[in-house]
Amino acid sequence: MGFDILIIGSGVVGSALAIKTSQLGYKVAIVDSKETFPNSFRHLSVNQKSKAFFNSLNVWKKIENSAFPYEQIKVWDQEGTGFIDFNAQEANLPNLGYIIREGEIQKNLIGEFQKNNIESFWGEPLIKIDHSSGAIVCKTSKQTLQAKMIIGCDGMNSKVRELAEINFRSWSYNQTAIVTNFKTEINDNCIKQTFTSIGPLALLPIKEDESTMIWSIDDDVSYKFISMSENEFTAEVKNKFSEQIGKLEMISKRQHFPLHHLSAKTFANNGIFLVGDSAHHIHPLAGLGLNAGIGDVECLAELIKLNGLEKMKEITSSYNRKRIPINLGLAASMEAFKRGFSQKNIWVKLFRNTAFNIANKVSPLKKKFMELATEL
Numbered sequence: 558m559g560f561d562i563l564i565i566g567s568g569v570v571g572s573a574l575a576i577k578t579s580q581l582g583y584k585v586a587i588v589d590s591k592e593t594f595p596n597s598f599r600h601l602s603v604n605q606k607s608k609a610f611f612n613s614l615n616v617w618k619k620i621e622n623s624a625f626p627y628e629q630i631k632v633w634d635q636e637g638t639g640f641i642d643f644n645a646q647e648a649n650l651p652n653l654g655y656i657i658r659e660g661e662i663q664k665n666l667i668g669e670f671q672k673n674n675i676e677s678f679w680g681e682p683l684i685k686i687d688h689s690s691g692a693i694v695c696k697t698s699k700q701t702l703q704a705k706m707i708i709g710c711d712g713m714n715s716k717v718r719e720l721a722e723i724n725f726r727s728w729s730y731n732q733t734a735i736v737t738n739f740k741t742e743i744n745d746n747c748i749k750q751t752f753t754s755i756g757p758l759a760l761l762p763i764k765e766d767e768s769t770m771i772w773s774i775d776d777d778v779s780y781k782f783i784s785m786s787e788n789e790f791t792a793e794v795k796n797k798f799s800e801q802i803g804k805l806e807m808i809s810k811r812q813h814f815p816l817h818h819l820s821a822k823t824f825a826n827n828g829i830f831l832v833g834d835s836a837h838h839i840h841p842l843a844g845l846g847l848n849a850g851i852g853d854v855e856c857l858a859e860l861i862k863l864n865g866l867e868k869m870k871e872i873t874s875s876y877n878r879k880r881i882p883i884n885l886g887l888a889a890s891m892e893a894f895k896r897g898f899s900q901k902n903i904w905v906k907l908f909r910n911t912a913f914n915i916a917n918k919v920s921p922l923k924k925k926f927m928e929l930a931t932e933l
């Protein structure tokens with residue numbers, strides 16, 4: 558079977574790209590190794606720019622039903638006096654973004670495939686890519702598919718990246734993210750993030766009286782927190798937020814994810830493109846990973862629209878030129894934040910508290926942070 562564009566991986570990034578490119582008039586297919594469509598229970602923050610992109614696909618109205626808007630972000634240091642807050646009013650926006658269950662976004666995107674004539678193949682892991690005959694031929698576990706452009710949206714352990722022999726840099730953040738949901742007494746439409754001595758802890762509102770929690774904990778102590786009873790764990794979280802949240806009750810099982818950094822050395826080569834986590838994966842402390850992936854989707858779709866698939870070399874070089882520096886910059890900021898806050902040195906602590914407080918008072922600096930969170 559032949560297509561213009563073949564997308565490997567139907568996570569949020571791959572599904573959004575499939576819709577956008579089919580709306581440009583291309584014959585698009587998407588392959589996923591999962592037997593049925595993914596329905597992740599993780600909650601993600603979606604910024605204003607990604608919202609505008611979902612709107613351009615005509616799916617935002619459906620996603621919005623399960624999206625919870627947040628109007629404020631408060632960040633502070635447990636071990637000092639550092640504090641910074643951002644709010645929608647200062648940015649002249651109705652809100653700063655939304656917290657949405659990933660599965661709801663996936664369901665609503667995949668629900669649009671038929672209408673947009675996107676062929677989907679489930680339960681078919683990609684096994685081989687063959688370049689030798691001009692067109693690119695992909696072998697899945699069940700069939701052979703051919704396309705002019707192959708796009709790997711197959712996540713951090715990308716098979717496309719491996720088969721295309723694209724090198725990458727990767728290292729462990731030496732932290733594990735523990736994720737769970739709580740019933741909360743107070744959420745005031747605010748994301749609360751505090752830097753504890755063992756890693757950043759955030760509560761993100763998902764309903765009027767519910768929040769999702771993500772605590773990225775240093776690996777030397779993470780097992781202790783994973784194996785604690787629900788009551789002990791809840792008490793630890795409550796202790797870190799003190800009076801800011803009122804009563805807390807855990808309402809979902811704790812899940813945990815090891816945290817790694819990854820950057821592919823190139824994002825495109827020989828008609829094969831990497832988009833989203835297959836190209837770059839960062840620490841979740843600023844909730845920007847998916848938003849960066851949607852940025853890739855927007856950029857690649859725009860380049861395809863401008864050049865057509867015939868000008869593959871132009872698309873390849875422009876995509877690499879535009880997306881690699883943005884994502885490297887983002888990865889460097891996450892690294893600086895993570896390292897800055899894991900320092901036990903008193904002078905570093907003093908410096909970061911002062912820097913936080915200055916940034917909170919100096920509006921151009923604060924505006925820059927806000928742009929990063931809302932417009933990446």
Ligand SMILES: Cc1cc2nc3c(=O)[nH]c(=O)nc-3n(C[C@H](O)[C@H](O)[C@H](O)COP(=O)(O)OP(=O)(O)OC[C@H]3O[C@@H](n4cnc5c(N)ncnc54)[C@H](O)[C@@H]3O)c2cc1C
Nearest residue numbers: 566568570590601602683711712833834844845846847848
């Ligand atoms: C704990 C945690 C919290 C996070 N919170 C946020 C947040 O608040 N905001 C935010 O923006 N980002 C957040 N992120 C990052 C975000 O989850 C990812 O950046 C995003 O989900 C990546 O999407 P993707 O579509 O690129 O990849 P994935 O969601 O990983 O999708 C990859 C797809 O490819 C398929 N696949 C894999 N291998 C193959 C193969 N060989 N053949 C066929 N199909 C294949 C898989 O089945 C899957 O469906 C968080 C990450 C973590 C770990």
